[in-house]
Amino acid sequence: MSLSGLEQILFDIGCSGKARRNYAEQPEELLSRYALDENERRLIAEEDVAELFRRGLNPMLLMGFYMGLHGPRSMAEYLGKMPTLQSQLEAVQ
Amino acid sequence: MSAIVGGFTMPHDPLVFINPGKKDAAAVLDAYAEIRRRVTELRASSAIIIGADHYILFSPKCLPPLLICLGEINGPVDQLPGVPNKPIPHNPGLARHIFEYSQNAGFDLAVSKGLGVDHAIGVPAQLCLPEDGSVKTVPVYMASGVEPYIRLERAYRFGGMLKAAVEAMEGDERVVIFGSGGISHWVGTGEMGKIAPDFDHFVLDAIEAGDAESLLTLTDREIMLRGGNGAMEIRHYLAVMGALPGALGEVLAYHPWEGGVTGLGFTQIHAAGPVAGQGAFQPSTVEA
Numbered sequence: 001m002s003l004s005g006l007e008q009i010l011f012d013i014g015c016s017g018k019a020r021r022n023y024a025e026q027p028e029e030l031l032s033r034y035a036l037d038e039n040e041r042r043l044i045a046e047e048d049v050a051e052l053f054r055r056g057l058n059p060m061l062l063m064g065f066y067m068g069l070h071g072p073r074s075m076a077e078y079l080g081k082m083p084t085l086q087s088q089l090e091a092v093q
Numbered sequence: 094m095s096a097i098v099g100g101f102t103m104p105h106d107p108l109v110f111i112n113p114g115k116k117d118a119a120a121v122l123d124a125y126a127e128i129r130r131r132v133t134e135l136r137a138s139s140a141i142i143i144g145a146d147h148y149i150l151f152s153p154k155c156l157p158p159l160l161i162c163l164g165e166i167n168g169p170v171d172q173l174p175g176v177p178n179k180p181i182p183h184n185p186g187l188a189r190h191i192f193e194y195s196q197n198a199g200f201d202l203a204v205s206k207g208l209g210v211d212h213a214i215g216v217p218a219q220l221c222l223p224e225d226g227s228v229k230t231v232p233v234y235m236a237s238g239v240e241p242y243i244r245l246e247r248a249y250r251f252g253g254m255l256k257a258a259v260e261a262m263e264g265d266e267r268v269v270i271f272g273s274g275g276i277s278h279w280v281g282t283g284e285m286g287k288i289a290p291d292f293d294h295f296v297l298d299a300i301e302a303g304d305a306e307s308l309l310t311l312t313d314r315e316i317m318l319r320g321g322n323g324a325m326e327i328r329h330y331l332a333v334m335g336a337l338p339g340a341l342g343e344v345l346a347y348h349p350w351e352g353g354v355t356g357l358g359f360t361q362i363h364a365a366g367p368v369a370g371q372g373a374f375q376p377s378t379v380e381a
Contacts, residue, residue: 007153015149058239059281059322060148084283085322089314 005035006057009044014064023069050081053088095259095266098135100333100340100362101128102272102300105144105216106355110173116352124346124359125220131361132222137269139184139229140222141191141255143329144213144273145237147280157203158243159251160234161195163188164207169215181210181218184229187259187266191231194258200251208232217273228269237274237328245309248328252335272333274326275355277319284321288349292320293356296327300342300360305334323355330360337362 009031012019023030031041043052047069049062059082066078103125109118132140149171151157166181195202210218214232222228235251236243243251252270259268276296277289299307308331316324334340345359 004153011148011152015152053282058148060238061281063281064148079283079285082281082283082285085279085317086284088282089318 003056006040006044006052006055007061009034009036010052010057010061010065014061014068020068049078050083053083054091059085095262095264095268097256097259097270097336097364098137098267099131099269099364100272100337101132101221101269102274102330102333102358102360102362103128103217103221104275104355104357104359105212105273106275106278106350106353106357107171107173107212108353109350109357110175110216112174112352114352116350118350118352120346121348121350121357122220124348124357125217127345128217128221128359128361129223132228132269135269136267137228138265138267139187139231140218140269140271141187141231141233142214142217142271142273143233143235143332144210144217145239145326145329146234147211147213147238149211150208150234151239156236156239156241157234158236158241158247159200160203160205161188161192162205162208162210162232163192164205166208166210166214166230166232168208168210168218169212170209171212171215173212173216176212176216176219178209178215181215182226182229184231187229187262187268188231190262191255191258194261195254198254198257200254213273217271221271235328235332237325238280238323242313242325243328245311245328245331249305249309249331249335252332253338255332256336256338270333270336272329272331274329275323276327276358277321278323278355279321280323280354282322286354287321288354288356289320290349290356292324293347293349293358296320296324296330297344297347297358297360300330300334300362301344303334303339303341303362305331305338308334320356333362337364340364
């Protein structure tokens with residue numbers, strides 16, 4: 001798993017308006033700039049924040065990514081997809 | 094002689110300002126104003142504000158354990174109603190002195206020469222310092238929001254280094270030190286919105302008693318289970334406690350506010366006055 005590549009694209013989409021616009025217009029082109037395997041590109045394309053969290057991605061990063069794509073009113077929708085921190089900690093015990 | 098004349102801890106929950114549920118935030122805002130009043134009363138000239146990046150400023154390409162800004166600052170860069178992004182008066186002389194002192198005191202700080210700060214620094218700078226700009230800010234970012242986290246003992250020792258650095262500065266700087274952060278909060282996880290008053294009171298009791306040891310003996314896993322990933326910010330409180338070893342605290346306000354996502358605790362750690370019976374806790378296992 002290329003954790004650094006996943007973290008970087010999530011950070012860029014969450015924090016950069018330019019990256020968000022590029023992703024909205026040509027998602028495959030933006031995805032190709034990062035060292036991601038096919039499965040990881042799918043996780044990003046499907047916005048599978050739950051699985052990304054299970055794989056160790058920072059939840060602040062995931063929240064910024066999701067709300068960057070869908071706006072601040074998407075918070076409830078985002079949280080509805082997310083596992084709890086407790087479940088994550090227990091899973092890696 | 095320059096000195097640290099007081100310590101304060103306060104939250105920076107953005108929802109206090111965004112307030113989507115239109116809840117009454119007056120008591121929370123009053124607590125910020127009370128800190129401002131006390132900073133004025135202490136005749137402070139500078140404030141060292143310790144906060145965490147929330148994966149807004151520093152990208153995965155570079156994640157500093159500790160960073161000090163030597164130059165101009167503005168913020169908060171995130172849009173918060175009532176807390177506009179604007180220049181924050183800063184103290185480059187004190188910042189440079191701390192940086193140089195730290196190099197001979199076991200800390201190698203990352204440096205920014207100019208920074209747009211986020212709400213962790215911007216909220217206390219704008220709400221807890223006099224509006225006339227008479228108290229100049231030195232911002233410090235500590236790795237409390239993004240893994241790899243700075244160790245708790247290291248955060249405490251860093252506070253001790255700040256104390257020594259300030260006391261070694263020529264002149265008559267009167268410095269307050271702020272630990273900016275919520276107590277219990279879960280950021281971006283399925284629990285987000287939950288507040289854990291038991292954990293909040295545990296932390297506030299430790300601050301009141303000048304009891305750093307109770308916090309230093311927590312593991313990161315315990316902190317996350319009891320207080321959430323946001324509670325890793327108690328590192329900032331420990332830095333303040335390290336700068337005022339053994340000093341007793343005072344809880345100014347505590348609000349498990351229904352409009353937010355954080356246990357909102359406001360404290361002052363008194364530089365003058367009695368200290369805890371056993372004096373400062375000395376971590377025994379890690380050298381600076």
